[in-house]
Amino acid sequence: MLLPNKVTQIPYSKQSLTQEDFDAVLEVMNSSFLTQGPQIDLFEKALAKRFQVKHAIACSSGTAAIHLSYASLGASADSVGIVPAVTFSATANAFRYLGAKVIFCDVNPADGIIDLDSLQRILESLSEEQLDHCNFVSPVSFAGKVAPLKECADLSEKYGMKLVEDASHSPGGWSERETSGDCKWTQAACLSFHPVKHICAGEGGAVLTNLTEVADRCKALRSHGIVRPFDDEHPTPWKYEQVDLGWNYRITDLQAALGRSQLGKLDESINARKRIAKRYDEALSAPPFSERIDRPALTDGHSWHLYVIRFKEEGLRDQAYKFLKGLGIITQIHYTPLYHHPYFAKLVGNLRLPGAEEYFAGCLSIPLFPTLTQIDQDKVISELARFLSKH
Numbered sequence: 314m315l316l317p318n319k320v321t322q323i324p325y326s327k328q329s330l331t332q333e334d335f336d337a338v339l340e341v342m343n344s345s346f347l348t349q350g351p352q353i354d355l356f357e358k359a360l361a362k363r364f365q366v367k368h369a370i371a372c373s374s375g376t377a378a379i380h381l382s383y384a385s386l387g388a389s390a391d392s393v394g395i396v397p398a399v400t401f402s403a404t405a406n407a408f409r410y411l412g413a414k415v416i417f418c419d420v421n422p423a424d425g426i427i428d429l430d431s432l433q434r435i436l437e438s439l440s441e442e443q444l445d446h447c448n449f450v451s452p453v454s455f456a457g458k459v460a461p462l463k464e465c466a467d468l469s470e471k472y473g474m475k476l477v478e479d480a481s482h483s484p485g486g487w488s489e490r491e492t493s494g495d496c497k498w499t500q501a502a503c504l505s506f507h508p509v510k511h512i513c514a515g516e517g518g519a520v521l522t523n524l525t526e527v528a529d530r531c532k533a534l535r536s537h538g539i540v541r542p543f544d545d546e547h548p549t550p551w552k553y554e555q556v557d558l559g560w561n562y563r564i565t566d567l568q569a570a571l572g573r574s575q576l577g578k579l580d581e582s583i584n585a586r587k588r589i590a591k592r593y594d595e596a597l598s599a600p601p602f603s604e605r606i607d608r609p610a611l612t613d614g615h616s617w618h619l620y621v622i623r624f625k626e627e628g629l630r631d632q633a634y635k636f637l638k639g640l641g642i643i644t645q646i647h648y649t650p651l652y653h654h655p656y657f658a659k660l661v662g663n664l665r666l667p668g669a670e671e672y673f674a675g676c677l678s679i680p681l682f683p684t685l686t687q688i689d690q691d692k693v694i695s696e697l698a699r700f701l702s703k704h
């Protein structure tokens with residue numbers, strides 16, 4: 314049974330569920346396991362196959378996945394984690410959970426993706442002592458556009474850094490040399506299954522990796538650091554051992570079933586996102602938009618988690634946000650550079666990175682999700698035009 318959508322607002326994003334998804338969850342509700350049952354293994358196998366990696370470790374959120382990946386790769390209080398300033402808190406927070414130092418890297422003002430010159434400068438500034446420890450670079454494949462993972466890998470290798478892709482925004486994203494999530498250039502990649510993401514599991518996330526030791530450590534850490542080393546032939550098959558200090562980051566079978574059902578429709582949902590992005594691109598390439606708004610480059614490999622426009626004139630973005638909200642069109646700002654937040658400002662001081670500031674000043678994510686209707690999309694476009702005619 315599909316529930317009616319009573320919401321009259323146009324959100325910036327939302328889950329797109331079908332009858333198949335409802336059935337998948339209901340089947341688990343009627344089964345013997347609500348958590349730690351067969352769905353998790355099935356979901357992990359399907360993820361590993363889809364992303365062409367040896368291991369997928371599903372867990373309770375994208376944040377948990379990032380935390381697990383950093384911890385399993387050896388991050389500690391001696392580590393440095395280099396994070397683009399424009400991302401969601403989780404990319405940086407997970408380093409802080411482990412006591413590591415966060416250094417914010419600048420981004421390209423056109424697309425919010427990590428800036429390689431800034432990364433190089435940061436790497437050159439690290440002391441011998443810092444370089445002796447297990448350090449990280451965490452590029453974010455922002456909005457659905459894969460980050461320059463090959464270049465990041467080249468730089469990371471030179472300085473002995475580990476590389477973890479935050480692929481929360483970018484399942485299905487690719488470029489000439491990179492495919493988001495495949496770990497060709499990275500030690501791990503992390504996914505989020507929050508409802509606004511490509512694959513919705515309610516909440517959930519996964520670590521993708523080709524490194525078996527890292528996968529084993531992630532599996533132990535997601536469940537308190539506990540391992541179950543003995544099979545049924547052993548005299549004490551019931552015995553488990555806590556070998557490390559972990560967390561309860563387990564995903565439930567209900568979530569895994571929903572995630573697996575959604576994963577099966579990933580291509581369909583990316584194609585829907587691409588169609589919507591193309592329609593925006595066509596509309597926004599003409600006046601009145603073209604002189605006053607920069608739009609994202611329409612590349613084949615973009616998987617369109619977000620459609621981020623950038624107002625060229627200062628102050629216009631915030632007025633547009635309010636104007637559209639008043640009409641029930643919900644937009645979002647992805648993201649305020651993390652160093653603006655009081656928590657990080659206390660750690661890094663009064664930092665202002667030019668690329669991140671320029672990007673942030675004009676960015677606005679306008680509605681994009683697979684079930685956005687043409688009527689609603691046309692409303693977004695025409696109200697945006699009306700806004701520009703008044704300002």
Ligand SMILES: Cc1ncc(COP(=O)(O)O)c(C=O)c1O
Binds near residue numbers: 404479516518
């Ligand atoms: C770039 C990025 N990284 C990490 C996360 C964290 O994912 P979750 O909300 O599943 O914990 C998000 C979620 O919004 C995100 O956008």
